[in-house]
Amino acid sequence: MQQSVRDRGNKDGEGEVKLLTGNYAVAEAVKIAKPEIIAAYPITPQTPVVEKLSEMIERGELNAKMINVESEHSAMAVVFGAIAGGSRAFTATSSHGLAYMYEMCWWVAGSRLPLVMAVPTRSIGAPWNIHADHSDVMLLRDAGWIIAMAENAQEAFDLTLQGFMVSEEVNIPYAIGYDAFQVSHAVEPVVVRDVEIPERRQAYSVTPDTVIGLNAVTTTARHYARKDLMVDLENSRKVIERVGREYPEEYGFYEEYRTDGADYVVVLTGAWAGDAKEAVDQLRSEGVRVGLVKLRYIRPFPYEDLRKMDGEFMVIDRASSGNRGILGIEVSSVRDVAANVIAGLGGIELTQDDFYGLIKRFAEGRLSGVVWYP
Amino acid sequence: MILPGNAACHGCPISLAFRAVEEIENPVLVIPAGCSTVIAGMHPNHALRCPVVHVPFASTTAVACGLSESYRRRGIRGNVVAWMGDGAADIGFSTLSASAARNDDIMVVVVDNEAYMNTGTQSSLSTPAGAYTTTTPAGKDTGRRDLALLMLMHHAPYVATASVGYIRDLRRKFRRASGIEGFRFIHVHSPCPPGWRFDSSLTVDVARMAVESLAWVLWEYDGVLRISDISRRSSVSRRSLREYLLVQGRFSGVDDAMIERLEREVLENWKLLQSLETVLR
């Protein structure tokens, strides 16, 4: 079924509506981007992404080489080599897998090589837990990656496509996080866009005829390379916004929901945004002036925008650090966070009612500081 | 292939091996941390005449695999060489093993100086029993792991041992491996003057003594295993192992019992290779 999502006078947004899980939606997006080399090691809940891509390769729908590796460290190492050689590549992981490839994540970013990685987000042990929270993807905060967070399968699809374009324009790797099971395994209608991704672009590649000693030992050069990376990461926001506007949903860098004249603002990211928005609607109908900011990107982080917003801030986190949530720390670096809720680690679900209760207590002044919920 | 004025120690075995890289067609080196990193030079200088990608330890052969696959898809002719010490082969063993098992189209060169020299001589899985290192101050009590034989068991198309004491043989093996498709492994014995505690003028002599005493055996496998003539001759008029050991300061604390143990291990290894030669032909 060919269906127009929105009449914009061009083909953007047109495509076929398919019923897809978040993982399969990402695989469909990757297929459109036509990577030449894919490497991955299985981990729940990421596995279906690469299984689907393997099937596509097997059926001849995708002309790529799937390299089955013995660990995530090697998965990231193989794609590092592939992109250094000038090929488009892809990998996906979760949780312990991301922790295991962490070292290589720094090398990809530090080498300024564009790459897209999917991260269906899952808790990290101990104890063992395969369910959703954001502990894993938050590991990337310091490594110099762009970190996008999807609310649903459509966003996971679109951000993956956007990731290739953004990453290859700014030469910075790009991770797409989406909550384990709630997004990775839940089936939703997804518009598989009828779009083409531009040819692979990157600043340099290493081939036998190049004279290059990539990443040789340095002192000061490392300092300045890191500085450049962070400056370019910050500036990538402009590219992210430009690419996002090309999509029918006009993906902004973050989403403001009913923040006009809000006395209270809830900040969060990921799959919970939908339930939280409904709680906001309910409270608004009861006259509570509350709004919501859904962060679509964790890196770069919209510090200045958040600083300028009116209202008392409540941050709801799905990852912790020290005695706060990680988003709580980020936001409180630029303004007061009246309440920082660390909610539902390890797959504990929060319903619309939970959000309603939390926000209501906050608006009534009965909830402040750092709160573990439940 | 390697420029003068590089940062290697006097008498460095690895710089000898680097010269032989000129036998490899269109090489691209992937080098993890180690003495080779230092020898390759500090940015913006570069002591090697071929492209080098510096990488973290355990990633080496996996990065090489990605590069090689990228060249294949892009139609670029190149020999991707994962060039590492025994330290990277230890920490990256599962990566190395997976590369061999997948038959990645790469060359792997392990320049084995039998300890972690770049961090100041700590024991590795290649360090022989009895040897002093900073983490085995009383002499190592466990024996050496045989990396080349382990690689052979991965059914790789080409596996060889070599020594910086026999450069012509080493060069020939690099040349040979350069022309073969698939996973190629060359284990280069690399006596290190500061780590092994001998005079820096003696690198080649010590390397030869290892071969002449059968402490290091030269062999080559390409579907058929052959012990090379150099080692075969050594077995006929064998040099004393004690002499090889005692020329090195790192063995100065060994007693007769340890020398006997090492002698036994050397002979067992020799017998094992001889039987493999009869089986794999």
Ligand code: SF4
């Ligand atoms: S420590 Fe040994 S192997 Fe390392 S550079 Fe010096 S001589 Fe060469």
